Amino acid sequence: MPTVLQNIFRFILLVLFQVLVLDNIQFLGFVNPYLYILFIIALPVQTPRWFSLILAFVIGITVGIFSNIPGPHAFATVLVAFSRDGIIKLFTQIEEGNNPTPSFYTFGVSAYIKYVVLLVLIHNFTLFILESFSFINFWLLLSKIILSSVVTILLILGFQSIKTK
């Protein structure tokens, strides 16, 4: 089961990278990229929805525990996992029986970019709003969301373009 192993590795690597490296980056004081969402983005398309939901919950809780805010992370990742299928169906035509891993090659460049951008935005919006739990500093909150999303999207697309397959 190479796909399963691959995903387990990806899970561990992404969590470690997120917790040990990215959470310590406070670029410009408030840009904190959340690359670990790549795990959900890169799950095979035909992964059972219930399974992807549970996986999303687990990775959200894991990353969240490290940064002391498990709730918002779990909420955001579960929401991302839930909306993933619909977005895939919206942007791509995957034939029945195929089970590709989302990437530039399987989705096509524009569809993949749209897919990534939408999921990252959902994640970041949910996460930051739940984290602050208020709209008092609305513009600061919005700029945080936008900047973090941009950095995260660039990181994900960069990682994907490096991959040779």
Added chain:
Amino acid sequence: MKNLINFLIQYSVVFLFLFLEIISFTLIVKNQEYQKSVFLSSSNSVVSSMYEWSNSVVEFFKLRAANDNLSEENTALKNQIIKLENKLVTLEKVTPDSVHFRIPPEMEYQFIAAKVIKCTTNKLQNYITLDKGALDGIKIDMGVVSDEGVVGIVKNVSPKFSVVIPILNPKIEISCKFKRNNYSGSLLWNGVDYRYANLTDIARHVELSLGDTLITSGLTSTFPEGIPVGSVEDFKIKESDAYYRIKVKLAVNFRTLSYVKVINYLNFQEQKDLEKKSEEQ
């Protein structure tokens, strides 16, 4: 029933989704005090903030009254302490001297009550006239105090009246010292304001702070030690100065002065004679 089961199976993912989100949300609300408190109190945040604001304002006003009460109580307690200390000092037995007659310490000073019948505060040289004189036992050079503190020194005596030079007269200097560290200097009026006088002869190494209490030093025979004179209102020292310029707020308000006590130091003559004799030798 079958429909219900089908329905549940069909939407099992949605239920799972909802279930997980509810867990997450519970975590958000329960795990974090901040979110918890916001969540629980957001409905009445307006009320609570207004309440807080009004309370802070009201509290501020109450603080003043509380402060006044406390300072009054503080002074009362301080006075009591001074009284008790004085009592304690007088109660301590001096080793009895059977050979020589000696006036016990508590009897050394007697007070002659007098009423102020004339008092000026606005002149460069002010004088106070009292309604008692030589017939009542007042003699020249006796000290005069009021309940608040030092007033002055008797300058002239007639049978029924006496004239006092108060602190508000550059002709006299009152020897006084800091209650805190016993450094003594002399108090001199500058002729400007009846509430303030200047303290001289305090060298620059002496540590001062605003509000330090000044009492009589007891170095002259006119006043016993420990009568309040005033408190430090302000002090300055230039780089080149050896002595402080200290502005003292006088303890006595000369504008409202009406009753005073003249101090009769019973050993005055003996002390004076002895000192004179020593100087002549």
